[in-house]
Amino acid sequence: MAAMAQPSTTDDRVRRYQLFINGKFVDSQSGKTFESISPHDRAVVAVVAEGDKADIDAAVTAARGAFEGSWSSMPPGDRAKLLLKMAELIDTRAMDLGQLETLDMGGPVMMTSGMAQLAAEIFRYWAGMATKIHGITSTPMSPGEFLGYTLREPVGVVGGITPWNGPLIMAAWKTAPALACGNTVVLKPAEHTPMTAMELAKIGAEAGLPEGVLNVVPGFGPTAGAALAGHPGVDKIAFTGEHVTGRLIVQMSTSNLKTVTLELGGKSPHIIFDDVDLETAVAKALFGMYTNTGQICSAGTRILVQDTFYDRFVERFIERAGQIKMGNPLDFSTRMGPLVSEEQLRKVQRYVEIGKKEGATLRCGGGQPKDAELANGFYFEPTVFTGVDNKMQIAQEEIFGPVASIIKFHDEDEAVRIGNDVIYGLAAGVQTKDLKRAHRLARRLQAGTVWINTWHMIEPNSPFGGYKLSGYGRENGLAMVEHLTKLKQVWVDLNDFTMDFFGM
């Protein structure tokens, strides 16, 4: 078995990772590496091989060979066993994987270890799906004895390009479904957070995935990511990220007309009516907003509160936001860690400036914490703007940080109008005790997911994706099988006579 994750000889806290191509851990062809740093204190936590076009070429060749070799024709039950084995290994190591993710990304380990368990569930769900992918039979519409049936076949080589905000979950979303459907995979993890994707490669190797079935090539967007997106040997790209990159990927897909699915962010409205319990409403709004320091594409960052409830809600929300336990994310009691990077910190700081300039009222946070222990990290306080007009930039653009915009609305129609008045459509949510109203809003809100009296429910069996500039295609659930397979129609003549068209 290939070795990896060998501690450095100079500093055993620095992990070293190679690329995983064709079942082997290898250096990049250029010999280049890059460092991954901890957002808590900027310490180097890993030195990682930097893949580029040459390595992507090798990975795609390996994936093509594996696809045409054993993988696509392997009995689905055997593929299911391998995926179940991967799930078991992920589960066994959930705490370790959570810690690695926390070192890389800064999310609290209490959350990242839970997300590792969810990654195992994703593999279990898709292991089950592997044996349930099949076509249908059809009855001919016109006279005559014919049998029609469809075959659902894998698309081939699937490229996955993942973001940094949930590295292991994203790697699981991009790999487990593709493998279950009989495809092979080249995964390009986000450069900020390559560690858990490399651990997934190790787990795949340990579980016994054949060589070339799963390849993981960390590297940078313009070199590795673009090489994958534009590669004529790749049949499908699944991308999570921002919308200009999404559009570039679509442009690059034209070389071989590969299919693309895109998940591109959001600015989700969390609509809170006055008939709900105050403490519950605030707790749910905090959870929707500040989980993962607000770095979740489906975070409830526009909090729309009914005017009759607004003052009470705002007062309590600010009080609770200011009490969120921020600190070293490796501490199990921490609920909010740092932002992922200096770049992200700069973006969040810029939006706080914009919010002030636009005339919103900064009621909480707005800067980096004073705590000396956190001074070297990318920490930013839970921040609340009130009196926000939905036309403001802070209400329209995805900040991807702990900055809430609280917006007042009068009635259901106004809530829908404000909720939908944004370029994105990833998620939306409603808190109300009125069932009829809740379900009316579920229909009227333009979003790929609507949460009623909850937030961040994302399960392996439920489709996730966007409306509008949040992209297209769905991940998770049966809907994803459509993206990862091709449909072939087969016709069989059952008639005893021959219709001799040219003999008539």
Next chain:
Amino acid sequence: MLPCEGLTPRAHRLLERVRAAVPSVADPLAFMISGGCCGGTSPVLLRQSNILAGFDVCLGEVDGISVYAHPDHARYLQRDRFVIDALDDVRSDTFSLEIAYGGRFVLQELKVDG
């Protein structure tokens, strides 16, 4: 007044590194302001051929390079005033061309009276 008012010296230096390394005569460089998810609102350095003529909105020109945004995004950015700055020794997501050269362009807000 166009919202994008220029490059900081650090951004200029990064841009010069990219210009020295990548050919840009046949297909000039262009900036497009991205949005959403982990890439967030940042200048993405790409090629003029990636811009949709007649659709994307020009927000200004810096150092001979046009800055664009998607029209729905531009509606909000047009009220803004910013310069393009750079972080050195920082890498990032997105396909922005400068990432391979050791830096990352970011937006820097101009103060109200600045």
